[in-house]
Amino acid sequence: MSAPLRLMAVHAHPDDESSKGAATMARYVTEGHEVLVVTCTGGEEGSILNPAMDLPEVRADLSAVRAREVAEAIAVLGVRQHRLGFTDSGWPDGGAPVPPGRFATVPLEQGTERLVTVMREFRPHVVVTYDENGGYPHPDHIRCHEVSVAAFDAAGDDRLFPAAGPPWTPLKLYYVHEWCELRMRTFHTALLAEGLDSPYHEWLDEWADKPGSTERITTRVPCGEHFPVRDRALLAHATQIDPHSHWFAVPMRMQQRLWPTEDFELVRSHVDTESPEDDLFTGVSAFCSRKREERIPG
Numbered sequence: 001m002s003a004p005l006r007l008m009a010v011h012a013h014p015d016d017e018s019s020k021g022a023a024t025m026a027r028y029v030t031e032g033h034e035v036l037v038v039t040c041t042g043g044e045e046g047s048i049l050n051p052a053m054d055l056p057e058v059r060a061d062l063s064a065v066r067a068r069e070v071a072e073a074i075a076v077l078g079v080r081q082h083r084l085g086f087t088d089s090g091w092p093d094g095g096a097p098v099p100p101g102r103f104a105t106v107p108l109e110q111g112t113e114r115l116v117t118v119m120r121e122f123r124p125h126v127v128v129t130y131d132e133n134g135g136y137p138h139p140d141h142i143r144c145h146e147v148s149v150a151a152f153d154a155a156g157d158d159r160l161f162p163a164a165g166p167p168w169t170p171l172k173l174y175y176v177h178e179w180c181e182l183r184m185r186t187f188h189t190a191l192l193a194e195g196l197d198s199p200y201h202e203w204l205d206e207w208a209d210k211p212g213s214t215e216r217i218t219t220r221v222p223c224g225e226h227f228p229v230r231d232r233a234l235l236a237h238a239t240q241i242d243p244h245s246h247w248f249a250v251p252m253r254m255q256q257r258l259w260p261t262e263d264f265e266l267v268r269s270h271v272d273t274e275s276p277e278d279d280l281f282t283g284v285s286a287f288c289s290r291k292r293e294e295r296i297p298g
């Protein structure tokens, strides 16, 4: 194998790392690469979405419970985690403003500086985050996108955030697309053809209004054999993931046969590459060895 490379995935809440690009991370870990998940908030404002976990003792201490859940998921995926330490903004009721002091309302520079510090320490070759719509429009997801893009652009510039450590320029930035319309339609059709229930009717009806879709995908990473690991990581988030819910509507074998990839959109690259790609690290090893050679006088 070529030299190990480093991948950083920046997520808004505990559980997002297990639903967006998790099998890709598991695959890269298996291949000997280093993967760091950065979780921007503690998920303190999340609701309990699994009725079996809606218990007084869980409600009383949700942030500690979620911290234990994410620790388990991180161990299942075999990655490392860094908590950025911001407070969950919550989902504002009826468009109410996010209260001050939450991740979405602290100045963008603050989040950017913290993430730049982690980037300069971990020195990722590739960074993954959400698109400008956040994957779904939770204020923390939008802010996670903004902070990640700003940090990606700033980390290599020694004039910016000089207290955050020596500069490091990550080479590629991707948005993870958890769903694209074609993937959902493919599963929907296959479920109906086998006489199974599809949870996707409404989503597909509404898809026309949703931003982000199949055409944006530049990179499909084969990782079907790691889907069971992804599911185990998801289930570790017991307050968030109901084992009887839509997350598990598509039989594993159907997923692995019909759509054995996770899908990404390349938005910045300092290395030579062409889409479509099948690997987030395409072009990175070649770039790194060329750089090493250039430094060694002939």
Ligand SMILES: [Zn+2]
Binding pocket: 012, 013, 016, 138, 141
């Ligand atoms: Zn989230």
